Amino acid sequence: MSWFKRSEKGIHTKTEEKKDIPKGLWYQTPTGKIIETKELADNKYVSPEDDYHVHIGSKEYFEILFDNNEFAEFDVELKSKDFLKFEDSKKYINRLKEAHKKTGLYDAIRTAVGNSKGRKLVIACMDFRFIGGSMGSVVGEKISRATDYCIKHSLPLLIISKSGGARMMESATSLMQMAKTSAKLAQLSEAKLPYISLCTDPTTGGTTASYAMLGDINIAEPKALIAFAGPRVVKDTTGKELPEGFQTSEFQLQKGFLDFITHRSQLKDNVNLYIDLILNREIRR
Secondary structure: OHHHOOOOOOOOOOHHHOOOOOEOOEEEOOOOOEEEHHHHHHOOOEOOOOOOEOOOOHHHHHHHHOHHHOOEEEOOOOOOOOOOOOEOOOEHHHHHHHHHHHHOOOOOEEEEEEEEOOEEEEEEEEOOOOHHHOEOHHHHHHHHHHHHHHHHHOOOEEEEEEEOOEOHHHHHHHHHHHHHHHHHHHHHHHOOOOEEEEEEEEEOHHHOOOHHHOOOEEEEOOOOEEOOOOHHHHHHHHOOOOOOOOOEHHHHHHOOOOOEEOOHHHHHHHHHHHHHHHOOOOOOO
């Protein structure tokens, strides 16, 4: 039984190499760093060891941005209709039902109003978990209604983008949301109310080609993919090697598409700072 005896005393397996960590208690970053989920939440869902910004949704962004996580949500149960009777490998109506069952969401965006650093702010936040954060008729309608609310109550707007682009199952109706949201944001601008756009990983397709790039100030999280067509499509189309960091937020900042890159730990302070500066009012500390 000599083969059964431990050749070396003690445990030599590195923490990041262990495979039997229960899901929900720990999180492993792409670089292999392990962090307890509670510590991760306390750190604004950023890994302290490698500064990796974990992909999060509206629930977590609302926690970060709204004071005491208190807010009033708009149009909670607004849902898309399968007016084209679209079907590929599945019926679109079944995809919608499955996405709702899996996520508890009714579509790929949530809109709400609440206090942020003591002042009212309207936030529209996309959720990638719902059909890849795709932009359909409900996304466009909820952004439009949130913008109307801002104009009516003279409030600033923050849109957090996290999307694969237009929702193909809604065809041209999905593409129409680009013009619809752009027109609404023009009305917000005419009312001289601030619009801050936050691009997170990933922000692509029709979302990038519309409201994600129309902010009075366009900001992004570190290392986020921000593009119309992704790097693989660009490489296959052009047949050329792409520069390092192509289409990351750092690359887009260098090329002038972004105004700032904001670490998530400073997101709430910076968003409200930009709003105070645009409105030329006393800066909140």
